Amino acid sequence: MATSMNYSVVARKNPSKKSEPAKYYALAQASGELDFDEMCEAITGRTTCTETDVRAALAGIIYEAKRALKAGRIVRLGDLGSLQMGLSSEGAEKAEDFTLSMIKKSRINFRPGKGLTDITKTMAYTRVVTRSMQSSESGGSADGGIEENPLG
Known part of the structure; x- marks a missing residue:
């Protein structure tokens, strides 16, 4: 069963080649979106x-x-994926020059598991025109800007 994802087309400049x-x-x-209440109900x-x-189980997982x-462990959630802490820091010329103040922020990295990544193999794509694209484009396709392109 193919799943369809809507996409639009946007202009982007290469930051290194302005x-x-x-x-x-x-x-x-x-x-x-699927919020917490709707997920629990489903x-x-x-x-x-x-x-x-369901609410108790999900609250327990969180x-x-x-x-x-917080203890520096990787959290493996089966087919859902895994969570792990990551850091962003400035660089030092030598390891001994590195100081704690060079760490700028921490983040949580999510790596989707097989149960989630498998959906990408059957994804179909439907082009949509956003409001910002309608105002910047004078023309459009005969179908109102919708173009389907199934992959898989």
Whole structure:
């Protein structure tokens, strides 16, 4: 079963070659969101768990993931993926010159697991025209700017 992702086309300049003209790239367009309440309700409908059970389990996962990340551990969530802390810092010429003040920020890196990455193998793409593109383009395709291109 192919899943369709909407995308628009946007102009982007190469930051290292600012004098060159912009090129056009695909930009994924969200078609909504799934919030925590809706997810809990959907899981409840697919299982024998009550909504309270689902909320407790998800809250427990978040709590334990935070604890593990603070301890420097990798959090593996099966087919969902894994979480690990990462750092951004300035560079030093020699290891002995590196100081704690050179660390600028920390972040949480997410690496999707097989259960999520498998959906990319059957993805189809539908081009949509965004409001900003409508105002910058005078023309358009005969189908109102929608172009389907299934891959897989």
